[in-house]
Amino acid sequence: MRILVSDSLSNEGLDILKEHFTVDIHTGLSEDELVDKIKQYDALVIRSGTQVTQKIIEAADNLKVIGRAGVGVDNVDVDAATKKGIIVTNAPEGNMISAAEHTIAMMMAMSRNIPQANASLKAREWKRNKFTGIEVKGKTLGIIGLGRIGSEVSKRSLGLEMNLIGYDPFISEKRAVELGIKLTTVNEIAKVADYITVHTPLIKETKNIIDEEQFALMKPSVKIINCARGGIINEEALAKALEGGKIGGAALDVFVEEPPFNSPLLQFDNVIVTPHLGASTQEAQVNVAIDIAKEIVSVLTGGLAKNAINIPSIKPEAMAILAPYIRLSEIMGKIAGQLADGNYEKVEIAYNGEISGRDTRPLTVSALKGLLEMALGSGVNYVNAPTLAKSRKVAVVESKSESSEEYSSTMSIRLISSGLTKLVAGTVVGDESKIISVDEDKMDIFPAGRMIFAKHINKPNVIGPCCMVLGKNEINISGMQVGRSEIGGFTMMVLNVDSEVSAPILEEVRSIPGILNAKLVTL
Numbered sequence: 001m002r003i004l005v006s007d008s009l010s011n012e013g014l015d016i017l018k019e020h021f022t023v024d025i026h027t028g029l030s031e032d033e034l035v036d037k038i039k040q041y042d043a044l045v046i047r048s049g050t051q052v053t054q055k056i057i058e059a060a061d062n063l064k065v066i067g068r069a070g071v072g073v074d075n076v077d078v079d080a081a082t083k084k085g086i087i088v089t090n091a092p093e094g095n096m097i098s099a100a101e102h103t104i105a106m107m108m109a110m111s112r113n114i115p116q117a118n119a120s121l122k123a124r125e126w127k128r129n130k131f132t133g134i135e136v137k138g139k140t141l142g143i144i145g146l147g148r149i150g151s152e153v154s155k156r157s158l159g160l161e162m163n164l165i166g167y168d169p170f171i172s173e174k175r176a177v178e179l180g181i182k183l184t185t186v187n188e189i190a191k192v193a194d195y196i197t198v199h200t201p202l203i204k205e206t207k208n209i210i211d212e213e214q215f216a217l218m219k220p221s222v223k224i225i226n227c228a229r230g231g232i233i234n235e236e237a238l239a240k241a242l243e244g245g246k247i248g249g250a251a252l253d254v255f256v257e258e259p260p261f262n263s264p265l266l267q268f269d270n271v272i273v274t275p276h277l278g279a280s281t282q283e284a285q286v287n288v289a290i291d292i293a294k295e296i297v298s299v300l301t302g303g304l305a306k307n308a309i310n311i312p313s314i315k316p317e318a319m320a321i322l323a324p325y326i327r328l329s330e331i332m333g334k335i336a337g338q339l340a341d342g343n344y345e346k347v348e349i350a351y352n353g354e355i356s357g358r359d360t361r362p363l364t365v366s367a368l369k370g371l372l373e374m375a376l377g378s379g380v381n382y383v384n385a386p387t388l389a390k391s392r393k394v395a396v397v398e399s400k401s402e403s404s405e406e407y408s409s410t411m412s413i414r415l416i417s418s419g420l421t422k423l424v425a426g427t428v429v430g431d432e433s434k435i436i437s438v439d440e441d442k443m444d445i446f447p448a449g450r451m452i453f454a455k456h457i458n459k460p461n462v463i464g465p466c467c468m469v470l471g472k473n474e475i476n477i478s479g480m481q482v483g484r485s486e487i488g489g490f491t492m493m494v495l496n497v498d499s500e501v502s503a504p505i506l507e508e509v510r511s512i513p514g515i516l517n518a519k520l521v522t523l
Contacts, residue, residue: 003045466518
């Protein structure tokens with residue numbers, strides 16, 4: 001078998017590959033050059049430089065696996081690879097220590113004005129009083145995102161004797177206690193923290209999670225750290241807060257546009273910046289190279305890829321039956337995850353009817369992937385989803401029953417937290433996913449795109465005003481489903497919309513008399 005390495009890779013990883021296969025190294029290839037070369041290779045190893053497009057994948061007649069030596073796979077057309085049966089895998093753990101240590105380094109450098117003092121002394125100045133710093137001991141650190149890197153940051157911060165508060169909708173209270181963190185909201189972190197650091201993926205729910213509203217709540221001395229992804233913190237709002245003296249400073253390793261040469265954030269003396277160095281340590285580069293090399297060897301020798309981004313192999317005869325239910329379970333997980341209020345400690349997945357006689361493990365994994373992906377982003381895959389749930393102390397319980405009242409097969413996902421539940425149930429009609437209930441409301445929804453789930457009172461003059469709000473904002477409604485209840489009772493309305501619904505528009509929908517709650521769900 002032959003391996004193509006199209007980006008630079010540490011020798012430690014290359015040596016592992018060369019023990020088993022023929023390895024060719026060709027970096028800096030254009031799309032057309034890759035199209036010409038890829039036909040003869042069984043595996044492609046990349047970092048961030050190579051763009052693996054649909055055109056390249058369609059030309060890859062022998063390709064079995066694409067390995068990304070790093071976390072993100074934004075430069076790979078995962079859908080095209082999945083359709084062609086090519087496994088896409090990454091190395092999400094190799095650089096987590098480097099990223100956590102860089103976060104601590106940025107916090108300490110900001111606290112003691114180290115970059116500014118260094119520049120001053122090199123300019124032949126001796127201004128000790130100008131660079132008086134602060135201690136981190138006893139200060140409150142707010143951590144937004146408590147996954148692998150956020151957890152490592154918390155361990156190191158406890159060693160610095162800091163008080164920790166955190167936000168992560170997909171971590172249980174039990175896991176937070178183990179980390180020494182008090183769970184709270186983003187706004188509460190903004191109010192009380194002395195330092196705030198973000199460690200979430202950049203997804204719809206986390207984009208601009210710190211915005212003007214949060215900056216308005218902060219102490220004037222607070223210090224902001226972003227070593228995760230550009231866009232998690234609204235850069236324009238951050239610049240305004242700095243310019244107005246509303247916050248004490250910031251330390252930034254990542255930006256929306258990189259390099260950020262046009263960013264106003266570079267002009268502030270109390271902002272420390274580094275050029276995306278979170279994973280740039282010798283150890284991290286070696287670790288991700290070794291990890292991805294081992295993944296490639298495992299896949300090509302008949303084993304599993306523990307960090308597969310797309311679904312692992314399932315026997316064709318089983319896939320013919322399970323495929324539509326795999327899609328259904330992932331969609332249901334995504335819907336439940338977006339409708340849930342806050343954290344949950346248990347996930348109950350029930351299978352009823354004919355599907356209960358099948359191997360439902362792929363369906364459970366798919367449901368967990370959809371559920372966790374809403375908070376953790378594309379790093380969640382069909383292999384690591386159960387492990388991620390376990391690491392957050394979320395119990396997963398399966399049940400099966402041969403009986404199914406209305407359909408030949410149904411499944412449901414129930415999220416449980418402190419006695420509160422959120423239930424989504426569905427079935428497959430033909431090959432199409434169908435949602436048949438949300439909590440106690442019977443539904444008949446073929447989920448797609450963007451949907452507004454609005455709990456409301458069954459009375460006149462509720463649905464019309466809701467549609468009017470969307471209409472005046474030029475949001476087209478492409479479908480509507482309204483549950484049934486007695487007049488004056490509570491029921492659910494689901495509106496399919498063709499464009500994004502902003503937070504202010506959704507809040508206007510919620511303000512309509514008779515609307516109890518409204519949430520936007522995006523698939």
